[in-house]
Amino acid sequence: MKKLRQNLKQLFCPLAGILPFKMLRQFANRDLLVINYHSINNADPDPVINKNIYRSVEEFEQDIKFLKKYYRFVSLKEVLEGVAGTRKLGKKCVLLTFDDGLRVVYDKFRPVLIKYDISAAVFINPCFIDNKELHYQRKKNLILHTVTTREVEEKKKHWKTIFAEQEMYSQNFYDNVNSICYKNSSLLNDLSALFKIDIDKYLNRHPIYLSSDQIEKMMEEGFYFGGHSMDHPNYDEISFNEQLRQTLESIEWVSKKYDVNYKVFAFPLREHNIPVELFEAIKGQCDISFGVRGMGPDTINNHLQRVEVESSSMKIEHALKLEYLKYMLRCLVGNRKYRRKNLVK
Numbered sequence: 001m002k003k004l005r006q007n008l009k010q011l012f013c014p015l016a017g018i019l020p021f022k023m024l025r026q027f028a029n030r031d032l033l034v035i036n037y038h039s040i041n042n043a044d045p046d047p048v049i050n051k052n053i054y055r056s057v058e059e060f061e062q063d064i065k066f067l068k069k070y071y072r073f074v075s076l077k078e079v080l081e082g083v084a085g086t087r088k089l090g091k092k093c094v095l096l097t098f099d100d101g102l103r104v105v106y107d108k109f110r111p112v113l114i115k116y117d118i119s120a121a122v123f124i125n126p127c128f129i130d131n132k133e134l135h136y137q138r139k140k141n142l143i144l145h146t147v148t149t150r151e152v153e154e155k156k157k158h159w160k161t162i163f164a165e166q167e168m169y170s171q172n173f174y175d176n177v178n179s180i181c182y183k184n185s186s187l188l189n190d191l192s193a194l195f196k197i198d199i200d201k202y203l204n205r206h207p208i209y210l211s212s213d214q215i216e217k218m219m220e221e222g223f224y225f226g227g228h229s230m231d232h233p234n235y236d237e238i239s240f241n242e243q244l245r246q247t248l249e250s251i252e253w254v255s256k257k258y259d260v261n262y263k264v265f266a267f268p269l270r271e272h273n274i275p276v277e278l279f280e281a282i283k284g285q286c287d288i289s290f291g292v293r294g295m296g297p298d299t300i301n302n303h304l305q306r307v308e309v310e311s312s313s314m315k316i317e318h319a320l321k322l323e324y325l326k327y328m329l330r331c332l333v334g335n336r337k338y339r340r341k342n343l344v345k
């Protein structure tokens with residue numbers, strides 16, 4: 001599968017270079033394009049996350065200029081009405097979304113969006129709002145980068161006991177930390193206490209996430225907000241009931257706290273393995289949900305797929321051309337719609 005993807009990339013890249021953008025957009029014939037972003041290049045205090053490829057503010061503005069030329073920006077409200085059938089969206093529309101509710105959305109993306117009079121939807125994790133908690137992967141990175149080899153040696157007896165309680169017996173401290181997953185992430189709090197890493201202090205110094213005030217201000221400015229799970233677990237790692245809880249509680253939290261009359265949700269990470277049953281279970285409590293699988297439609301009518309261009313390091317024109325080509329190939333092989341499995345076979 002990986003090889004096939006590489007071969008396709010080798011074939012598509014030169015094709016995307018030759019074919020005109022307008023022609024691909026027309027052939028693909030998709031009315032609504034949804035593009036998702038997370039962060040800005042070199043803006044994260046976490047050195048691991050900071051290595052990820054994002055747009056710079058200037059590059060993001062270039063994206064906007066390009067999109068403005070070829071599409072009509074729409075708000076989440078228009079998309080909600082389009083999906084509900086109370087409004088016709090029309091052709092060549094684009095909606096922007098931002099996952100993870102990071103502070104850079106307020107500091108860096110928002111000024112550009114306001115400059116071009118563009119609304120967007122932001123998906124947040126209630127546990128992290130106001131910098132009350134830190135995502136477990138970030139805690140891992142913090143521990144791995146803060147604890148020195150001397151401290152590891154000095155406190156060997158203590159950390160060995162902490163890991164042994166979870167039946168993790170690796171002799172290497174760093175391997176143990178690396179193998180911590182969402183389910184046993186409370187270990188990270190024990191380790192932070194052991195090595196005197198003050199997470200609250202870290203969050204105070206580096207407010208990574210949006211604050212309630214910033215969200216309220218953005219709402220007044222015409223931005224929309226939705227749930228992105230309570231604390232961003234990998235849904236592949238948690239039970240169906242926990243998936244349901246994380247989904248519904250985050251949708252409810254946003255709608256109650258900000259008294260909004262819409263309910264939207266973006267799945268954290270991949271949603272390839274989310275069973276049909278989860279979509280059935282949230283029906284009526286979620287107007288639209290979002291994934292990030294590409295440009296095509298989904299078998300679930302109110303589940304919209306998005307494309308990510310930020311991590312490609314390509315100019316948006318090229319990245320979108322590739323997405324259009326991938327979508328057209330899916331159509332050619334009779335696989336136009338994204339599907340998913342049933343829990344009960």
Ligand SMILES: [Zn+2]
Nearest residue numbers: 099100268269
């Ligand atoms: Zn996310």
